[in-house]
Amino acid sequence: MDFAVAVFDGFGAIFTGYNLVFLVGGFLVGTFFGAVPGLTSVLAIALLLPITYSIDVVPALILCASIFMAGMYSGSITATTINIPGAPSSMMTAIEGNALMQQGKGANALGHAALGSMVGGTIGATLLILLMPLAAQLTLLIQTPGKFSLVLFALIVIVLVQKETASKAIVATLAGMMIASIGIDVMQPIPRFNYGTATLVEGIDMMPIIIGMFAISEILIQARSGGNAVSTALVRETARTIRRRDFIPHFAEIREIGAIAYIKAAFIGYGIGILPGVGGSMAAFVGYADAKRSSKKPEDYGKGSREGIAAAESANNSMCGGAFVPMLSFGIPGDPTTAIVLGVLVINGLQPGARLVEHQLDLIAPMFASLFLSALILIPLTLFLLGPFFIRIVAIPRSILYASIAVVALVGSYVSTFSLFQMSLAVVFGIAAYFMRRAGYPVVSLLLGFILGPDLELYLRRSLSLSDGNPAVFLTSFDSLFFILLSCVFIYFMAVVPWRKRST
Numbered sequence: 001m002d003f004a005v006a007v008f009d010g011f012g013a014i015f016t017g018y019n020l021v022f023l024v025g026g027f028l029v030g031t032f033f034g035a036v037p038g039l040t041s042v043l044a045i046a047l048l049l050p051i052t053y054s055i056d057v058v059p060a061l062i063l064c065a066s067i068f069m070a071g072m073y074s075g076s077i078t079a080t081t082i083n084i085p086g087a088p089s090s091m092m093t094a095i096e097g098n099a100l101m102q103q104g105k106g107a108n109a110l111g112h113a114a115l116g117s118m119v120g121g122t123i124g125a126t127l128l129i130l131l132m133p134l135a136a137q138l139t140l141l142i143q144t145p146g147k148f149s150l151v152l153f154a155l156i157v158i159v160l161v162q163k164e165t166a167s168k169a170i171v172a173t174l175a176g177m178m179i180a181s182i183g184i185d186v187m188q189p190i191p192r193f194n195y196g197t198a199t200l201v202e203g204i205d206m207m208p209i210i211i212g213m214f215a216i217s218e219i220l221i222q223a224r225s226g227g228n229a230v231s232t233a234l235v236r237e238t239a240r241t242i243r244r245r246d247f248i249p250h251f252a253e254i255r256e257i258g259a260i261a262y263i264k265a266a267f268i269g270y271g272i273g274i275l276p277g278v279g280g281s282m283a284a285f286v287g288y289a290d291a292k293r294s295s296k297k298p299e300d301y302g303k304g305s306r307e308g309i310a311a312a313e314s315a316n317n318s319m320c321g322g323a324f325v326p327m328l329s330f331g332i333p334g335d336p337t338t339a340i341v342l343g344v345l346v347i348n349g350l351q352p353g354a355r356l357v358e359h360q361l362d363l364i365a366p367m368f369a370s371l372f373l374s375a376l377i378l379i380p381l382t383l384f385l386l387g388p389f390f391i392r393i394v395a396i397p398r399s400i401l402y403a404s405i406a407v408v409a410l411v412g413s414y415v416s417t418f419s420l421f422q423m424s425l426a427v428v429f430g431i432a433a434y435f436m437r438r439a440g441y442p443v444v445s446l447l448l449g450f451i452l453g454p455d456l457e458l459y460l461r462r463s464l465s466l467s468d469g470n471p472a473v474f475l476t477s478f479d480s481l482f483f484i485l486l487s488c489v490f491i492y493f494m495a496v497v498p499w500r501k502r503s504t
Contacts, residue, residue, distance in 0.1 A: 003133050010365025014373060019059050023370055026063040027378045030070030035078055041071020042336045046214045049340060050412040057348040058366050064341045065370035069121055072280050072317050073379050076113035081106055089280030092288040092312040099304035111247040112309045114383045120314030121375025123266035124321025129368050135329040136357035146479030148459035151452050153483045154276035154332045158448050160494040169445045176449025179204055186458045199421050206343045208413055208426035209450060213443045215409035216430020219402050221437060247384055257307045261291060262314050269315030273322020276332050280316035287315025320371060328352050336444050339451055
């Protein structure tokens with residue numbers, strides 16, 4: 001009952017003070033970044049992260065949640081209209097949406113994408129609210145050895161989802177863990193790996209890593225490739241031919257897709273979101289593939305299937321709710337965006353876990369409400385009112401856009417720490433991430449290794465300390481053994497089975 005009251009109060013908090021401004025403003029910012037090819041909600045939150053130092057934690061979390069939901073949805077706009085996904089999670093939408101666009105039904109495709117996003121995002125946020133108390137109780141059952149095995153399981157999954165680049169993901173993850181080890185020891189108040197310099201005693205701040213790897217490196221990548229060349233004339237013609245009433249899907253089409261298709265895709269996306277480091281791209285792909293497998297008209301897929309659009313968008317937006325579960329319960333981000341949101345919590349002195357959910361629910365409940373309202377109200381409303389204008393976003397000259405982002409990134413990295421050294425690190429990490437991305441190394445794995453590395457070391461050393469150095473404690477503890485066996489299952493089905501299929 002207390003949880004329900006706190007969540008209800010969280011919805012009320014949205015409409016008090018400046019919280020509503022942060023909700024709507026964050027959604028518009030997220031839509032802008034999600035619609036522009038090459039920009040993502042991760043970059044938007046990374047650039048706005050310094051602002052969280054000067055505002056309360058409640059509006060900061062509301063801002064992050066609305067940006068997250070908007071960025072996940074808005075990639076479908078340019079994916080449909082000009083066949084350039086604004087976000088990686090919109091790749092499957094581009095296949096079907098642009099096919100409809102070429103048939104003169106682009107606005108209808110955008111309407112179905114928004115409807116799928118609305119349904120999936122709403123279901124994902126609802127499941128987050130309903131299941132969060134259970135997740136909080138489960139955290140109390142996991143002891144120190146189990147926490148080590150859980151973090152180890154998360155790191156294994158992060159590597160496995162990279163598939164063909166798993167070896168490079170291992171290197172990137174280990175590099176992140178090594179960077180995190182610089183500074184004060186996790187168990188003893190002594191510096192390590194500071195090489196005799198007082199500057200490194202405080203360690204490497206999360207801010208320069210986030211800004212460097214997701215802002216600076218993106219600018220360098222876009223500068224090298226010249227960005228996605230988009231015809232301004234094509235964009236204007238597309239925007240001119242779309243009318244607002246065309247965005248409303250026909251009831252007969254919705255009935256043909258069926259409520260089960262939306263709900264099933266949403267549950268798939270939510271479940272995938274719970275897995276550490278997987279993200280919206282995997283959710284959209286699995287939701288789309290499952291819909292095609294069970295469809296009555298699989299031959300329509302690839303030619304403009306509205307069912308395919310609905311499944312992909314329902315799955316990737318419901319992933320948003322699922323991604324918050326491991327982050328709030330265990331401090332394990334479900335995707336890159338929640339990794340940055342975790343940084344917002346840490347900055348404000350909030351520690352993920354059962355205590356956060358039980359005793360500080362008033363601080364995170366408005367974030368749940370932000371996810372829910374962004375999906376249920378803001379997605380359809382903004383598409384109906386501003387859809388034609390959002391399409392014009394991609395016509396902004398890249399030279400102006402990326403130069404502005406570079407300035408905001410560097411100023412933000414300085415303002416967040418007031419340290420020229422940390423600002424310089426943002427540039428260093430940005431350049432390093434640029435070369436990593438060119439070589440095929442996943443920078444997300446490095447960030448998650450940086451975040452989870454200290455926890456892995458801490459729980460390992462605590463467990464060995466409690467067992468007098470006996471490593472058998474990880475096998476005799478039930479919760480630890482469970483996650484070890486779960487890791488083996490994932491390794492078998494995600495690595496061994498595909499390898500055996502390739503060998504035969």
